[in-house]
Amino acid sequence: MGSKEDKASAAGGGFFSTIAAGVKSWSTAVHKSVNGIMGYEGLEVINPEGGTEDAEAEASRGRWKQEDRDGYWKMMHKYIGADVTSLVTLPVIIFEPMSMLQRMSEILEYSELLNKADECDDPYMRLAYTATWFVSNYYALQRTWKPFNPILGETFEIVNHCGISFIAEQVSHHPPMSVGHGENEHFVYDITSKLKTKFLGNSVDVYPVGRTRLVLKKSGQVMDLVPPLTKVNNLIFGRTWVDSPGEMVLTNLTTGEKVVLYFHPCGWFGQGRYEVDGYVYSSEEEPKVMMTGKWNESMSCQPCDLEGEPLPGTELKEIWRCAPAPANDKYQYTYFAHKLNSFETAPKGLLPSDSRLRPDRYALEKGDMSKSGNEKSRLEEKQRTEKRMREAKNDKYTPRWFNLTEEIAPTPWGDLEIYEYNGKYSEHRAQIESSTALTDADPTTIEFNPWQYSDVAE
Template identity: 75%
Template sequence: MGSPKKNQSQGGFFSAMTSGLSMFSNAMHRSVNGLLGYEGVEVINPEGGKEDAEEEAQRGRWKQEERDSYWKMMQKYIGADVTSMVTLPVLIFEPMTMLQKMAELMEYTHLLDQADECEDPYLRLVYASSWAISVYFAYQRTWKPFNPILGETYEMANHGGITFISEQISHHPPMSAGHAENEHFTYDVTSKLKTKFLGNSLDVYPVGRTRVTLKRDGVVLDLVPPPTKVNNLIFGRTWVDSPGEMVMTNLTTGDKVVLYFQPCGWFGANRYEVDGYVYNADEEPKILMTGKWSESMSYQPCDLEGEPLPGTELKEVWHLAQTPANDKFQYTCFAHKINSFDTAPKKLLASDSRLRPDRWALEKGDLSKAGAEKSSLEERQRAEKRIREAKGDHFTPKWFDQTEEVTPTPWGDLEVYRFNGKYTEHRNGIENSIATDTSDVQSTEFNPWQYALSDE
C-alpha cells in the first residue's frame, strides 16, 4: 500500500485504503472477516422491513400502532436537531442516564494505565486509542438513556482506584462534563450532542472535547470520535453504526492515530471493522491497527508504505470482556456495575443518577410508574427554569467551571468546562465520617434542584 502523502486528506487516504482488500497486507486480510468469511454474519436491512419490525416488537420496544402514531408525530421534525425538543415514551428507554453512559469509558482503563507506563510513544497511542474504541460495544445498545436533569450528577468509585464524577451543566442545549483520575491518568470531557432526525434514522454528532493526560510524562491526548447513526429508529429492527474516522492526537509530540470505522453493508459486511495507523509527527505510518470494535483490536509495526515489517506479527492489545447472555437491555457486566450502588461512594450525592425515581422504576420493570416519574421530573425542571428566569439567575454547575475557551469541532464550536477540584475536596472532607455512617444510601431522595420546594 502506498504511503499517505502530507497533502493527501485523511478521508482520501482511508477511501483508498478501504477500496480493495488487495491493498492490505496478509495481516490486514485476517482481520476483515466481514468480507472474507462472513464470520458472525448478521442480516441487516438498511431500509427495515416487516420481519425486522416483528422481531423488534417481540423485544418489547413498540407495538405497531404505537409506531404508526409516533411516526405521524415525528414527521414534522425531519431534518431537525431533536436532542432535547421531543418527549419520548419510556418504553424505549434503558434504566441508565447519559451521565452513567459517559462512565462506561472507564471499563478498560487498564489500557490507559499501560499507556502511561509505556516508553514507546507510538505503542502508547495503540493502548490509548484501543481504550477509546473499547466502549463502542456498549454504545451499540439501541435503548435510549434518560436525559439528565440539570444539576444531576453521577459518581463512581471502587473501580481500579478510579474516581469519576459527571454533571449535567446545561439543559438547552444538553451539555455534560466529566472528570476521572487514578494514579496514572486524568480524563476530562465536555460533551454536547447534536442530532439530525432523518425520518427513520438519527444522526448523532459528538460535539465535545475529550482530553486524557498521562501523569508520568504529562502527555496530553486529544480524542475526536466518529459520528453515530441510529438506523430503523421507528420502523424495522433498530441498530447502531458509527462509520467514519476516529482521531487521537498526542498534543505534546504531534504523533497521532487515525482509525477508520467501516460502514455496515448488506448482510453485515464490514460491520464492526476498524483499520488504521499510528503516525509520527511527520505523518509517516509507524504501526498498523486492525480489528473489530465488537471483539478485539490488534497492532503490528509497519514500514513507510504501511506494510507490516518482516519478522513481526499481529499482537492483540484489547479483547472484549465476557458479557451476559440474553440480557434484557444488552448490558455488559460493567454496565450492571455502573447501575449498582456497589460502585457508589458512601454519602452519595443526592443528585446522583442512581436515585432517579423514573430510572429506578424502569429497572424494576414498572413502566407505568417510570413514565409518571419521568413526566414529574421534567415538569419540575420546567418549573425551576421559570423560577430562575423570574429571579434573573443563571444556573451554575457545582463541580465544573466554564472557561473562556471555545474550541472548534468538526460539528460546531464548543464551550469548554473545567473540573474545579471541589468534588475532590468534598470527598476528602467526608472520609473521616464514613466509618460511622450507617445510613441507607438507596433511601436518599433524588435532589438535583438549585431551588428549594418552598420557592415554587
C-alpha cells in the same frame, strides 16, 4: 466483498476527512484496510432501509408495537431534518434504565489500557493502547435503547474503580451538555459533551460535539480525540441497529504523533460491520504501527514499514478483547454496566443528585413502565418549574463541580463551550472519607434532588 486494494482506496480517500483540517494527509498516506486480512465472520443480513420482516422480533424485545409505531411516526415525521436532542418527549418503552451521565462513565471499564499506555516507553505503542481504550467504548454505544436525558444539576460518581475517582455533571439543559472528570495514578480524563442530532425519519444521526482531553501522568503527554458520528438506523420501522462510520482521530498534542482509525460502514449483508483499522503515525506522518480489529470484539496491532505493510519477523498482537457479557440481557448490558446501576457500588455519602437515585430510572429497572413514565413526566415538569423560578429571580445556573471557561473549541460539527474541573469534588470526597459521623446509610432511602432551589425539591 471487494479486494484489499478496493478497501484501501475507499479508506485512503478519507471518507470522513473533513473531520479536522490536515487529517487527509495522514489518512491518505498509506491508510490501507488491514482488517481485510482477517476475513469476515458472523455476517448477518441488515436492511439499511428498515423493513417489517423483523417487526415481531422488535416488539418481543419491548420496543414498538404496530399501533405504537404508527402513532409515533405520525407525531415525529414533522421533525425530519431537525435536531431532536431535547425536542421530543419520548415514551419510556424505548429507554434503558440508565442516564446519559452513566453511559459516559462506561468508558472506564477498560482503564487498564491507559495504565499500560502510561507505563509504556514505546511512543507508538503508547498511542496504540490509548486509541484502543477509546475504541473499547463503542461496545456500549451499540445499544439501541435510549438513556435518560440528565436533569440539570444531576450527577454521577464512581469511587475507587481501579483506583479511579470519576464525577459527571449535567451543566446545561438547553442545549444539553454533560461534563466528566476521571483520574487515577496514571491518567487524567476530561470531557465536555454536547450532542447534536439530525432526525431523518427512520434514523437519526448523532454528532458528538465535544472535546476530550487525556493526560498520561508519567510522560505528561496530552491527547485529543475527534470521534466519528453515530447513526441509529431503523429507529421506528425494522430492526434498530447502530453504526459509527468514518474516521476516529487521536492526536498527541505534545509530540504531534497521531492515530487515524477507520470505522467501516455496515453493508447490506453485514459486510464491514464492527470493523476498525488504521495506523499510528509519527510526527513526520510515517506509519509505524498498523491497528486492526472489531470494536465489539478485540483490537490487535503490529509494527509496519513505510508502506504500511507488516515488518518481517513481527506478529499481529492482540492488545484488547471485550470481556464476556451476560447472555440474553434485555438491555445488552455488560457486567460493568450493571455495576454502574447498582447501589452496592454507590460510594459512602452518595450525592442526592446521583443518577442512581432517579425514580424514573429505578422504576424502569424494576420493570414498572407506568411508574417510570409518570416519574419521568414529574421530573421534567419540576425542571420546567425551576427554570421559570430561575428566570423570575434573574438567576443564572452555576454548576457545582465544573467551571465554565472563556475557551471556545472548534469541532467538526460546531463550536463548543469548554468546562473545566474545579477540584471541589476531590475535596468533598476527601471530607466524606475522613468523616466518622457519616454512616453507611441505605442509599435507596435518599430522595433524588438535583434542584437549585429547595422549594422545588419539596
